[in-house]
Amino acid sequence: MPCLQSVRLKTFQRRIEMNANELADYLDNSVEAMLISEQIHIDQAATMLRQQQTEIETLNRFIEERGETGQLIMWKAQKK
Numbered sequence: 406m407p408c409l410q411s412v413r414l415k416t417f418q419r420r421i422e423m424n425a426n427e428l429a430d431y432l433d434n435s436v437e438a439m440l441i442s443e444q445i446h447i448d449q450a451a452t453m454l455r456q457q458q459t460e461i462e463t464l465n466r467f468i469e470e471r472g473e474t475g476q477l478i479m480w481k482a483q484k485k
Contacts, residue, residue: 425458 423431429451438444 425454425461429454429458 432447432451432454436447438447
């Protein structure tokens with residue numbers, strides 16, 4: 406299993422496209438912490454990524470459901 410530093414290096418070297426859930430799964434399944442405290446942070450990061458993906462999907466559904474209205478809301482928010 407790769408350590409956290411090698412994951413950073415590999416991710417930087419190869420621009421991997423994945424959503425937050427896929428990255429969380431990668432952290433859970435492929436990253437081995439050198440210290441217990443690192444593992445706690447890895448677990449917290451994976452949880453946070455899953456929460457963010459849920460929020461992203463909710464916002465995307467909101468925008469898709471509203472079609473042009475959603476675009477207008479976003480445009481008005483950006484103009485302020």
